[in-house]
Amino acid sequence: MADTLDDDEIDRQLPDGWERDGDEIVRVYPFDDYLDGVTFATHVGEVADEEFHHPEIRIRYDEVEVRLTSHEAGGITETDIRLANLFDDERA
Numbered sequence: 001m002a003d004t005l006d007d008d009e010i011d012r013q014l015p016d017g018w019e020r021d022g023d024e025i026v027r028v029y030p031f032d033d034y035l036d037g038v039t040f041a042t043h044v045g046e047v048a049d050e051e052f053h054h055p056e057i058r059i060r061y062d063e064v065e066v067r068l069t070s071h072e073a074g075g076i077t078e079t080d081i082r083l084a085n086l087f088d089d090e091r092a
């Protein structure tokens with residue numbers, strides 16, 4: 001099981017655009033078109049399933065919110081940081 005990161009490690013490793021919210025990291029991705037957000041959410045889901053590490057995804061009419069935490073570890077781990085970067089690549 002992965003070890004959780006401490007506060008300093010999280011602050012140092014959090015990718016640009018992501019914020020910490022308790023035991024989760026979160027990013028909101030804006031979209032002009034609702035279906036572009038839906039497509040992005042699908043790509044996030046595909047990456048998550050490939051990596052077997054699953055975020056919470058909330059699709060709103062003009063944005064998609066993605067939340068990551070490592071449930072089994074009980075906090076934020078390197079896996080969450082890695083997935084955050086992978087999701088950002090899907091947006092690029």
Ligand SMILES: C[C@H](O)[C@H](O)[C@H]1CNC2=NC(N)=NC(=O)C2=N1
Nearest residue numbers: 052053054055069070071072073
């Ligand atoms: C049983 C447990 O859900 C699985 O081992 C995997 C699936 N996806 C997961 N996703 C996340 N975010 N955290 C986990 O600990 C996790 N565990």
